[in-house]
Amino acid sequence: MRSDVGQFDFVSPASLDAVLERLAAEPGVHTPLAGGTELMVALNTGRLQQHSLLNLQHLSELRFIRVEAEAIHIGSGTTFTDIRRSEAIAIDLPLLSQAASWTGSVANQNRGTLGGNLCNASPAADSPPALLAYGATVTLVSSHGTRTLPYSDFHLGYKRTALRPDELLHTISVPTGWSGYRQYIRKVGTRNAQAISKVALAAMARVDGDRTSRVIGDIRIGAASLADRPVRCAAAEAAVRGKLVNETTVRAARTALAGEAKPIDDIRSTATYRAHVAANLLEEFLRSLVG
């Protein structure tokens, strides 16, 4: 059943400061609305609980891609189309570029924002695995100022984030300089465009040593749909870091990943399938390192 739109309040404050003031004045009362590709679906299916919405979509303060020497800073209001168009992101953060390219259809990418993807906090969302692997940080803003935290501390549980009711996600900062790393991302779902993933993995590794002894100098793995929130796979990373790429290492990685994965059964897939496929993806990546 669709909601009665007359029941919802929606205003467009003129500036970011004006939005923050309203959030601070009545914490928890107002909900930000950016591209609307999550909230409007909730509205149209009668699931939208929040009745007072604040527009972010028009705020140029939140829509930017700033390239600096050691990081690319992305405003929360940046759309997936903006991300796909950025040459700097395509070159320095290819996993994020790739994730943006399969986040829904072209029309969804024209509207949906990176900030909305992270704040909606679905464990299956497409950008988080890449951001976790790259070790991104997020800057949150309120009328009291800003605070910055590792993105890996942003998700607290199923659809729960570190955002206080008076805060907005302002910037996602992603370190660059990965030219020595092999990078991998794969989404497994019914189809890439439109379909939410059953499971997805982003991974990157630096391989040291010569042709006869290839050692994994560093590895970073982010996953979607392996837990109640997007996760960095620390146990799997530890199991292979500093190891030769061989059968033993591949087995150790699979075991460690299975140990830390806590996927769920839902309409899209089962926990068993998810854990198994995630291990297959990791194995595929590890084997590619010696190719």
Place this chain on the structure above:
Amino acid sequence: MSLVQLTVNGTRQQVDVPPMKRLLDVLREDLALTGSKEGCGEGECGACAVLLDGVLVNSCLVPALQVNGSRLCTIEGVSTEGRLHPIQQCFLECGGAQCGICTPGMILATQHLLDKYPHPTMEQIQEGLAGNLCRCTGYMRIFEAVQEAAKVA
């Protein structure tokens, strides 16, 4: 209620509507432009697609207030002086439209695609139209229509 001003197919319009009213309903109910269709109402099918400031969006996911001051092109604005646009002509000739429910969105998605890639590859066509579902044609005739349109446009 909110006063929303927008330019639709070159004509300035003003409506007084609930700010969260879907653009799709503003078009169909307040402006009597019923060319844009509702398929799913969830952003999945593209039947409601329009060009908002030149960019393809699903109008079922856009609240009215967000189009204040914008320029909109709907399927009603694609032909000029009663003559079909080349994209429409190609859909007609290639059998790219059967029941027609998906067609308005398909045409606007094609226009958006050809704006970006005047000579799209098959892969670009498939990706550009991946958000537009069709229950009738099996897509092949639609892809042909887009390829033809790229030749004549």
